[in-house]
Amino acid sequence: MKKTLLLLALLLSGICFAQSEVINNYKYIIIPEKFSFLKENNKYELNSLTKMVFEKYGFKAYYTNDKMPDELALNKCLALYGDLKDDSGLLSTGLLIQIKDCSGQVLFTSKEGKSKQKDYKKAYYEALREASASLASLNYKYVGPATAAVTTQEIKPVTSSPAATPVPVNVEGQLFAQPIANGYQLVDTTPKVVAKMYKTSQQDYYTAQGDNKNGVIFKKGNDWFFEYYQNDKLVSEKLNIKF
Numbered sequence: 001m002k003k004t005l006l007l008l009a010l011l012l013s014g015i016c017f018a019q020s021e022v023i024n025n026y027k028y029i030i031i032p033e034k035f036s037f038l039k040e041n042n043k044y045e046l047n048s049l050t051k052m053v054f055e056k057y058g059f060k061a062y063y064t065n066d067k068m069p070d071e072l073a074l075n076k077c078l079a080l081y082g083d084l085k086d087d088s089g090l091l092s093t094g095l096l097i098q099i100k101d102c103s104g105q106v107l108f109t110s111k112e113g114k115s116k117q118k119d120y121k122k123a124y125y126e127a128l129r130e131a132s133a134s135l136a137s138l139n140y141k142y143v144g145p146a147t148a149a150v151t152t153q154e155i156k157p158v159t160s161s162p163a164a165t166p167v168p169v170n171v172e173g174q175l176f177a178q179p180i181a182n183g184y185q186l187v188d189t190t191p192k193v194v195a196k197m198y199k200t201s202q203q204d205y206y207t208a209q210g211d212n213k214n215g216v217i218f219k220k221g222n223d224w225f226f227e228y229y230q231n232d233k234l235v236s237e238k239l240n241i242k243f
Contacts, residue, residue: 037086093123110134
């Protein structure tokens with residue numbers, strides 16, 4: 001029994017560490033002006049309180065329609081997205097805090113905050129306060145995305161199926177574009193999914209994300225490029241993509 005509990009504790013600590021590693025790559029977080037379970041913008045001042053909670057734990061938080069830094073205004077995938085989920089029952093109000101990336105993938109879900117207050121505003125405040133305590137476990141501190149060297153070479157096509165979870169971008173060889181909903185996933189020769197690129201209104205121009213980089217992938221002439229900001233400097237990497 002003790003061994004089982006120890007293994008469970010180690011597993012949970014490993015999951016929290018992995019979540020923190022990914023989340024620490026993001027400088028910004030965007031908060032909606034209206035949560036899906038409420039009918040009005042900032043109902044009960046819950047959106048502004050949620051923004052304050054994220055700021056308390058070190059995030060640079062913006063509302064959806066705020067004026068944003070140039071790099072973020074050009075590429076919303078540089079930000080995380082904060083959300084609340086209503087998990088209320090008949091006798092109590094319940095809230096969960098979620099952190100997602102720009103593709104909607106959930107990176108973090110808090111423990112449920114509950115309240116038995118009858119007044120809705122007081123109940124939501126109490127539930128949010130309890131749920132927000134989970135954010136401390138992330139130990140959030142922005143460290144910035146990692147960089148990778150760029151070379152190109154010819155390789156044989158991949159014959160086995162790729163992994164489902166993105167890993168840090170590796171552009172040392174040819175990448176294979178496989179269709180997904182709203183874009184493509186780029187697969188290396190391991191084979192692993194190293195990045196995902198999502199369609200925009202512009203032809204041959206995609207928002208893109210790997211495990212450690214967020215930016216845009218676009219075609220210039222006959223070549224493809226991945227551009228992103230690193231330490232406030234624009235980095236451009238040439239990619240060898242086979243569609």
